[in-house]
Amino acid sequence: MSVNGNRNTVLYESITGDSGGNETTHLLSNGSTPTRGRGASFAFSVFNLMNAIMGSGILGLSYAMACTGIVGFIILLILVSSLATYSIHLLLKLCDKTGINSYEDLGGRALRNPGKVLVGVTILIQNVGAMASYLFILKSELPAAIRSFISSDSTGNAWYDNGRLLLILITLCVVLPLSILPKIGFLGYTSSFAFFFMLYFAVVVVVKKWSIPCPLPHNVTSLSGTFQVSNSSDSECTPKLFVISSESAYAIPTMAFSFLCHTTxxxxxxxxDRPSKAKMQNVVTVSISLSFLLYLISALFGYLTFYAHVNSELLLSYDVYISGDIMVMTVRLFVLLAVLLTVPLIHFPARKAVIMLLSGQRPFSWLTHIIATLTILGVVLILAVFVPDIRNVFGVVGSTTSSCLLFVFPGIFYLRISSEPLRSPDSIGAVLLMVFGIIMGLISFSIIVITWVQSS
Incomplete structure (x- = not known):
């Protein structure tokens, strides 16, 4: 992008072809909206970016802490969040330098047309996979979450017990209207709700730390409310500072994917509103810092509740020991709603990539906009409704696309586009970022394939 003065004028000319620097023309290079108008506020931009960062991945961080230890987890979380922030810094610096404001166009500038196509396809695969996985989670978990609030004497043939029907209804009534909005800034309202849902999740995890005894009960009889305490010693209630095991390899991919927001x-x-690199960098810093804080609090207190017995999906651990708890049931519903509200946000860059790949730099068209929206959502809905288990498939693909978008592409683009010498701090950082991304992608891919084969 740009900052002020002459560079701002150059940016508008390069994007819009308007030598007069007409600020009513929208900044997006693919013409995603017809007019620029007033931009999104700082707060809404923070909410949108946080919503893109935080998803169902927060449920697995307590398990990641159990696999690495408290200190090990904190070190890795700081490392991954810092690298994510730095890779975004490189992207923003390239936008400021070149006047390009699109991830796909940065790929085109660095690697010509094949690079543009590569980035567009990568974004499309990553985001379609993420949307399909989120909708698959909703199809599987939302009926049970709703049923937990209904009296036990109700029959099992209610409409809300049909996950496919429920998914189709919420897609048509919630996801489609939000996805068809022309500007991502409008989603700041729903993203603010998603943020408070995740905040409530963290609060519940902290509060429930004192609701479950340690050592953990062995045989739980939830109907009578009685527990048979296991013979485990109090040593199980001692938190581990460092843990190194085969399971530790799962931690870095889990944390890295928890900070993936680069497509948005x-x-x-x-x-x-009044965009500048410094202002957007502040948005990124605030968003990642708040996400880091919520991640750390929920992971820490989830781990201190169950220790080595924490489930890979945290909420399932509560079901074993305090089944029917109203706060846990509510937080499950809120997490699912937060996941639901994330789908329109990650749909935006997927649609943008499709339009850019097929239409290039053509002016905004409502017809193209609507057709692309309906097509992408249709494909995602079909995958989520009819494919029995898509999470493993997209897990394998996502392990590579996520690493590329998060680490590899920003490093390569900076080295190709920037005129700085290779010994400059940012160039060295770009090389390290690229190497880290390749290693993490290989580790993630290997872990998911091995787990997939073993489960099969």
């Missing part, structure tokens, strides 16, 4: 950073930047 530039669209949010484009719609920011």
């Amino acid at each position: 950073v530039l669209p949010i930047y484009c719609e920011l």
Whole structure:
């Protein structure tokens, strides 16, 4: 992007072809909206970016802490969040330098047309996979979450027990209206709700730390409310500072994917009110810092509740020991709603990639906009409704696309586009970022394939 003065004028000319620097023309290079108008506020931009960062991955961080220890987890979380922030810094610096405000166009600038196509396809695969996985989670978990609030004497043939029907209804009534909005800034309202849902999740995890005894009960009889305490010693209630095991390899991919928001950073930047690199960098810093805080609190207190017995999905651990707890039932519903509200946000860059790949730099068209929206949502809905288990398939693909978008592409693009010498701090950082991304992608891919084969 750009900052002020002449560079701001150059940016508008390069994006819009308007030598007069007409600020009513929208900043997005693919013409995603007809007019620029007033941009999104700082707060809404933070909410949108946080919503892109935080998803169902927060449920697995307590398990990641159990696999690495408290200190090991904190070190890795700081490392991954810092690298994610730095990779976004490189993207914003390239936008400021070149006037390009699109991840796909940065790929085109660095690697010509094949690079543009590669980035667009990568974004499309990653985001379609994420949307399909989120909708698959909703199809599987939402009926049970709703049923937990209904009296036990109700029959099992209610409409809300049909996960496919429920998914189709919420897609048509919630996801489609939000996805068809022309500007990502409008989603700041729903993203604010998603943030408070995740905040409530963290609060519940902290409160429930004192509701479950340690050592953990062995045989739980939830109907009578009685527990048979196991013979485990109090040593199980001692937190581990460092843990190194075969399970520790799962921690870094879990944390890295928990900070993936790079496909939405530039669209949010484009719609920011009076955009500048410094202002967007502040949005990124605040968003990642708040996400880091919520991640750390929920992971720490979830781990201190169950220790080595924590489930890979945290909420399932509560079901074993305090089944029917109203706060846990509520937080499960809120997490699912937060996941639901994330789908329109990650749909935006997927649609943007499709339109850019097929239409290039053509002016905004409502017809193209609507057709692309309906097509992408249709494909995602079909995958979520009819494919029995898509999470493993997209897990394998996502392990590579996520690593590329998070670490590899920003490093390569900076080295190809920037004119700085290779010994400059940012160039060295770009090399390290690229190497880290390749290693993490290989580790993630290997772990998921091995787990997939073993489960089969």
